[in-house]
Every structure is written in C-alpha cells, then in structure tokens.
Amino acid sequence: MSLLVVGLSHRSAPVSVLERASLAADTQAKLLQDTLAAEPATEAAVLATCNRIELYADVDKFHAGVAELSTLLAQHSGVGLEELTPYLYVHYEDRAVHHLFSVACGLDSMVVGEGQILGQIKDALARGQELHTAGRLLNDLFQQALRVGKRAHSETGIDRAGQSLVTFGLQQLAAGADPALWAGGKRALVIGAGSMSSLAAATLARTGVAEIVVANRTRARADRLVEILQQGDDTAVRARAVEMSAVGDELTRADIVVSCTGSTGLVLTADALADALGVTLDAAPEAPVVTAATPAPDDVDQHAAWVENGSTASAAYAGPVTAPRRVTVPAQSTGPVRLALLDLAMPRDIDGAAHRIAGVRLVDIESLAEASADAPMAADVDRVRTIVSDEVAAFGAAQRAAHVAPTVVALRTMAADVVAGEIARLDGRLPDLDEKQRAEITQTVRRVVDKLLHAPTVRVKQLASEPGGAGYADALRELFDLDPQTVAAVSRADLNDPNRGRS
Numbered sequence: 001m002s003l004l005v006v007g008l009s010h011r012s013a014p015v016s017v018l019e020r021a022s023l024a025a026d027t028q029a030k031l032l033q034d035t036l037a038a039e040p041a042t043e044a045a046v047l048a049t050c051n052r053i054e055l056y057a058d059v060d061k062f063h064a065g066v067a068e069l070s071t072l073l074a075q076h077s078g079v080g081l082e083e084l085t086p087y088l089y090v091h092y093e094d095r096a097v098h099h100l101f102s103v104a105c106g107l108d109s110m111v112v113g114e115g116q117i118l119g120q121i122k123d124a125l126a127r128g129q130e131l132h133t134a135g136r137l138l139n140d141l142f143q144q145a146l147r148v149g150k151r152a153h154s155e156t157g158i159d160r161a162g163q164s165l166v167t168f169g170l171q172q173l174a175a176g177a178d179p180a181l182w183a184g185g186k187r188a189l190v191i192g193a194g195s196m197s198s199l200a201a202a203t204l205a206r207t208g209v210a211e212i213v214v215a216n217r218t219r220a221r222a223d224r225l226v227e228i229l230q231q232g233d234d235t236a237v238r239a240r241a242v243e244m245s246a247v248g249d250e251l252t253r254a255d256i257v258v259s260c261t262g263s264t265g266l267v268l269t270a271d272a273l274a275d276a277l278g279v280t281l282d283a284a285p286e287a288p289v290v291t292a293a294t295p296a297p298d299d300v301d302q303h304a305a306w307v308e309n310g311s312t313a314s315a316a317y318a319g320p321v322t323a324p325r326r327v328t329v330p331a332q333s334t335g336p337v338r339l340a341l342l343d344l345a346m347p348r349d350i351d352g353a354a355h356r357i358a359g360v361r362l363v364d365i366e367s368l369a370e371a372s373a374d375a376p377m378a379a380d381v382d383r384v385r386t387i388v389s390d391e392v393a394a395f396g397a398a399q400r401a402a403h404v405a406p407t408v409v410a411l412r413t414m415a416a417d418v419v420a421g422e423i424a425r426l427d428g429r430l431p432d433l434d435e436k437q438r439a440e441i442t443q444t445v446r447r448v449v450d451k452l453l454h455a456p457t458v459r460v461k462q463l464a465s466e467p468g469g470a471g472y473a474d475a476l477r478e479l480f481d482l483d484p485q486t487v488a489a490v491s492r493a494d495l496n497d498p499n500r501g502r503s
Contacts, residue, residue, distance in 0.1 A: 189254040
C-alpha cells in the first residue's frame, strides 16, 4: 500500500483560495482521469467539498507522486502551482488513512462533529467507481472510512461537539437568539436543490419557518425537494418550487435566504439585493483592522507538518509571510435586519458587498470559519480520536494481510493441481480401484496436503498483518516457485468481484 493524499482545506488555506480552487463535477472527472494517466498513480479519488479539495492516489513513488498530484491540482483548479503550494498538505500511507478517517468522523470539519461529510465521502467513492479510477485500495479505504464515521457518531457524542454547517449558520444569523424563536413564522427562500440545500430546507422546516420557497435551475429537482418537505411528519411547513427567474420577486417577500448552488459566478449580486429591498447600496463602512501572524511553511513537507501539528490557518492567511499582517474584515450594516442571508456555497453565491446593504445580515463560509475557530471541543472528541487510531491500525493490518492472500490462494491452487495430477497417475496404475476406494484415497491425499499447508499459510497471514510484513508474500512465492502471473490473476479476479466494495 502506497496511499498518498495531497490537498487543501479550510485549515490550510483562506476562503479566497478555496473559492478559486473549487472543482466542478466535470473538472473532477477530468482530474481523476488525468491522475490515472500519470505515471506514479494506479488509482485515484477526489474529495471536493466547500471546505476541502483532496486528491487520493495509490502511487509507487512518493516524491514523484507529490509533485504530480500537486501539479494536477493546480492545473485543474486554475490556481498556479507556485501560489497553491504553500496551502497544500501531504499525508502518506498510515497518515493518509488517519487523515481520511478523521475527516469522516467530523474531526477535521469546520464545525466539529458535523455528519454531512459522510455523504460527500460516499459521493467521492461512487464517482471513482463510476469512472473506474478507484481500485482495491481506494475502494477498501473509502468504504472503511464510511464505517468509521458511522461508528464515531453511534458510539460517542461527537454530534454534540458541533452542529451541521446549516445549523451553525442559522445560529450565527440569529446572533445569540434561539434559532427556533428567531426563525419561527418567517418566510425562507432556498436557492439550490442539492444535498446542502436540501439539508438547509429540512433544518429550516424543523426550526419552524412558515414557508419555504425552493428555486433551482432544474425545476424537477426543486419540485422533488418540495415534495419531500411536505411529506415530513414532524413539520407543517408550506413549501413551493419556483424557477430561478423568479428569485428576484421572491427576494421581496423573503426573510431568510439560504443559497448553495454549483454556480461558478454570483447568484445574488449586491445590486439585486438592494433592489429587492428598495434601498440603495451604502458606501462601504470603515472596516476594523486585525493584526494576525501565521507561520509560513517553506515547502510542501513543512506545510504538511504544520497542519499535522494542529495549526489552523486563519481566513486571512494569504501566503508565505514572516511578519504580522493587517487584515481587513468587512463590517456588517447596522440597524434592524430585514433580510438574513446564509451563503453555504464555494465559490460563493452571494456578493460579499451585501454586507453594506442596510437591513441585511450576511453569513458565509468565511464568517463561519472565523466564528467556529474558537468553538469548544467536547470530551467525546478524545474518544473519537481513539476510535480513529484503532481503526487505522486495524485497516493497515487488514491491507497487509490482504496483500499475501492472493499468494496463499495461488499456493493452494498449485497444491490442488498436484493432488489432481497424482490421482490421475494413480488411476492409470491402478485402474481396478472402485469408486469408493478412489474417493477415499483422494480425500486422504487432500487432507494430508491441507494439514501440511495449514500452519504455514495461517502463520504467513499473521506475519503479513504486522508492520513490515509485506515481504512474506514474496518469500512464499520464492519458496514454492509460484508463477507471478498466477498470483496476479488471483488478484485481478478478486478485484473484479461484482460484490466487492459494496456496503
């Protein structure tokens, strides 16, 4: 196993860089195909969310793999390699497994403990399977990550350590008030009908809004989301779907807007919002100045170490620096809130200049990152970390044992062929044996061979599961003069099993 992950997230890069580096679905597919075509990689999967972009690969060379994956990320994200490199982190082999398992448990999320990442990991695996870029290693890895994440949520209170991004965003909009009391009776507009928008609509419905309007470029998906909302037993919300062209009109009636689309441009401009409210766009208020210092890694390896040591990049981190920087933070407009905006998209859907509109409160990914930076960690987090460490060890042992399995199968196949050949010779030398006698002899020979092979094959599996045990498969092949092509054929047959990798 030579698992490598190269990526960037809200912990290592400012929102402005994540925003520019976001990957559309077709770009992700092209990235996977190009990664597989690259010399160091034999498998690939990409995990792309609003908070992270990570490229996983099975590589045969570490340094060449890091260089190739970094270059591919830069090429497909549109952010130059020189600019992107300071924000990249690198994890290899067991550290890469540990990283993905931590991500799956919500330990690396902007809001610790949120569970939506499990659906995003599942989507990443499905994409790799559909494009045939995820082979044995990544199928096993992502399937196990899903199981580890589910275990963490079922066996601990990690959910209490934080809320979903939607819930956390609504809490920020409520500005200290009870979100249920704040949102009760309000009219909400949800733009988008994907997984995040659907979660937002469901959360709003449970919070007690009076009406939810869903706008989406594909009307059928908006209709489907409305149907789901109206079928909920625990809510009595009114819901209806509209075309995207009706968003301007709906803004004039909405109290809350949540937007999360896959658009590469702005969905709501500041001018459109000002027009909907019948106000003019105020001049930008004077912004406070914050002084912050962030360690500046000199290269990818140092950067990886920096991230692994637990440092969190501030939303204002803008590249290698050695001195404190002055960071301009947009100021919110003052006065009563007429329209509350929650932008969960990356890149952003809502113009940041909406901050300057009188009566508008805007919460976006960047402000959520700032608000969650100092969130208290629950005691359950330590229990989840223990689960992750145990699961990483178990996964490594299983992968090492799996490496020797094809060799063991090939050995037993060779032994079976030897038995079959000797029984055939016996038939030629003793043609008068009846069926009962022949069956008894055959069974006896097979038992002798099985007993002779049992101890060494069991022991080699045990040894192979231990760190450094990968060489036992090679030793077994040499001792029994096994044909490498036969072993490879067993591996391919196992990999092509239609039931493999399904949960």
